[in-house]
Each structure stands twice: as structure tokens, then as C-alpha cells.
Amino acid sequence: PIAMVVAGNIAYHVGLKGMPAGIHPLSPLIVLFTTSAVATLVLRLLAGRAQELKAEVALAGWRPYVVGIAIVAIELGFLLAYRAGWKISTAVVTANILVAIALLAVGALAFREPVTPVRLAGIATCLAGLWLVARG
16 A cells, blocks of 8 residues: 555656646646546446445545545645745655644644654654755
8 A cells, every 4th residue: 555655646746747837727637636536436336336335425424525625735735836846856845744743733632642752753853854855
């Protein structure tokens, strides 16, 4: 699964970074999400028990809608960052470190996950890495 995440992220960022600048940023997202929806539906149907799909979608509740809106924000945010001149390496590292810091707080406040000295040292290390990447 992690190899899939890594390969998908590489294809994702290379694809977004190479998107033509002269088109409205939402236009490629329409193609992107249509392709994603069709691919997901085909894979789900190939997985079997298609009759359960409707019930499973209903059971998922409100969370997929929130995640869907979040995905649009992520896609559009990276596309606009690249158009604004962000480097592919710096944009990804910056966003992921900021997400990690925010999720450390969310984890502690919402899910009672411990904030340990080791985790704080990890955040400090990430920030030092970000500083090094930004300088290069």
C-alpha cells in the first residue's frame, strides 16, 4: 500500500506541475475527478458484490462528502501553488510538514493521542529539513 501511495503521489505532482498554465485551474480538475470516479466505480464493481454498493455508500455517512471537498482543496491548492512558481519539491515538503504539525495537535485534542518528546523532536527535525530544502 505505501508503494502505491508513493507512486501515486509522484504521478500526481508531476501531472499537476506540468498542467498547462493557460487554462482555468478548475478545468483539469473536472477531467481528473471524472477519471477518478470512473476508475473507482470500475474497480469497485470488479471487486464483486455490486448489490452491496448502494448500502455501503449509505453507511459511509457524511464523511466522504467532507473528504471530497478536502480533496478539491488539496488538488486546487497544489495546482495554484505550482502556477505561482512553487518548486515541486518545496511545495510538497512544506505542505506535508505543516499538515504533520497540525495533525499532531488534532490527534492530541480530538483523539487523545499523546504528544511525546520524541514526536516533538520529529517535528523539529521536519522543520530543520524544510529549512534545508528551502535553502537549496
